[in-house]
Amino acid sequence: MxxxxxxxxxxxxxxxxxxxxxxxxxxxxxxxxxxxxxxxxxxxxxxxxxxxxxxxxxxxxxxxxxxxxxxxxxxxxxxxxxxxxxxxxxxxxxxxxxxxxxxxxxxxxLDPDKRLDKLLRRGEVSADDIKSLALWVADFHNKSAVIREKNILDVGVKFNDLTTQKELISTGLGEARARIIDWSVEVSDMFLQKNEALLTERLKAGFYRDCHGDLHARNIFMLPAPQPFDCLEFNDDYRQMDVLNEIAFLCMDLDAFEEHSLSDLCIQHYNLYFPAIRTTEERDLFEYYKAYRANVRAKVNSLRAGSESDMDKKEKMLAETQKYLGMMEGYLQALTIA
Missing domain, CATH: 3.30.200 (Phosphorylase Kinase; domain 1)
Known part of the structure; x- marks a missing residue:
């Protein structure tokens, strides 16, 4: 049409x-x-x-x-x-x-006022809500189809695509922000090289599943029971991932709302029902996936800013870009690379 x-x-x-x-x-x-x-x-x-x-x-x-x-x-x-x-x-x-x-x-x-992002903005999300949501995600992942074949290093290719936004970010936010992109790509490459064996083992162990693919606050209703919707249908590769990558998206989104305690509770409770973090290396992997999700959000907001003619909207999108770049930087700084 x-x-x-x-x-x-x-x-x-x-x-x-x-x-x-x-x-x-x-x-x-x-x-x-x-x-x-x-x-x-x-x-x-x-x-x-x-x-x-x-x-x-x-x-x-x-x-x-x-x-x-x-x-x-x-x-x-x-x-x-x-x-x-x-x-x-x-x-x-x-x-x-x-x-x-x-x-x-x-x-x-469904009732639009019950969407999780709106509830978060109103401060109406409790610890019990997050425990219920984490349990829902763990149960869904447990039932999801296991993926046995996957390019485990493709996440690095997607991460490095942020470099396409360097010029716009440098112009809109300054060269210091743009330099973070080069640094983040270097850290990402080093981290994945160091952990390639871990990713291979996780693929063999069944941690890659046919997931939701776009699990963030705008795609979840609390009625009050959790009701995710709008999974990613147009590209199987974007939906079939390490379960930690998916839950990291949700936790990163909670961090973006400044709900860090709820974010921590979410992964802790999820891990009780789907033990996807078993070692300190996998805890680092979770942080890396949060950095990757913040990276994607930064890129999307930068792209939107680049095509926006309304200056007020453009400034808001650049501010969002800066926020997610800062989150990405913080997650990556927490990683053990050496």
């Missing part, structure tokens, strides 16, 4: 049920339409190095893939994939006649 068709669908289109209003949320890869009771997600016709939604057939495939993967843990939220047809100039979801335009994933709408 095109942006014009999305506007037409929201203002004039026919949906399977009545809704008093329709709200559009746009991400870099999807359009999400919020109705009274349900949510409709439509993939943009785009192609990047890491995803391909360019053709109608691929968008249908990845809608179905997203439904399948999220039903592992959110079957009451993810409902069905529906076609969108144009009939006599009217766009209709769930219709089966006329001209096929696209596909949409239908989901049940």
């Amino acid at each position: 095109t942006p014009e068709q999305i506007h037409k669908l929201i203002t004039e289109g026919e949906f399977p049920e009545f809704s008093s209003g329709r709200e559009l949320i746009e991400t870099h890869i999807s359009w999400v339409i919020l109705c009274d009771e349900f949510v409709y997600k439509i993939k943009k016709p785009i192609r990047y190095s890491f995803l391909d939604f360019h053709s109608l057939e691929k968008r249908k495939f990845f809608c179905e893939r997203e439904l399948e993967l999220n039903k592992r843990f959110a079957k009451d939220i993810y409902l069905e994939v529906l076609p969108i047809y144009e009939v006599n100039g009217t766009l209709k979801i769930g219709e089966h006649r006329g001209s096929l335009v696209d596909y949409t994933l239908k989901m049940r709408k």
Whole structure:
């Protein structure tokens, strides 16, 4: 679909049920339409190095893939994939006649005030909430498919991609911040070289699983029981990882909200039910994965800043970039390299 068709669908289109209003949320890869009771997600016709939604057939495939993967843990939220047809100039979801335009994933709408990032901002997340969430993640990982083949050093390649942002970061934040990138890449390379045998052993031991892939506060509801959603469907490689890499993302996100005690509690409680940290070397690996996740957040915010024309928004994104660069630096400084 095109942006014009999305506007037409929201203002004039026919949906399977009545809704008093329709709200559009746009991400870099999807359009999400919020109705009274349900949510409709439509993939943009785009192609990047890491995803391909360019053709109608691929968008249908990845809608179905997203439904399948999220039903592992959110079957009451993810409902069905529906076609969108144009009939006599009217766009209709769930219709089966006329001209096929696209596909949409239908989901049940949850209370937005119960999303974990909003609860964290309001200071409404307790230690018991985090224990419950850590237990949920451990149980999910225990049930997830084991991955036996994986390029264990690919995380280093992804880490080093931050160098593509050096020029923008130097211009926006100063050369001192940009120099941290070169230093971090050197530390990352040294750490992975030192721990290649450990990563190989963890792969053989079954610590690499088919995970969620994007497990952070915005993708979790507390109702009050934990309800993660929106797992990564468009690239298996980004979802199939060391379980420590996944839980590190969540803990890094808690750190970003300045909830360090909750972050520490999360990994401690997780490790009780899925003992993924057994040694001091694996404790270092957990810190490295947190650095990697902060690295990715820094890169994403830098990319957004580079394409933003609104100066206020650009400054906020650069501030976020600086925050995550600082977090990455702190995690890496805690590592044992020698």
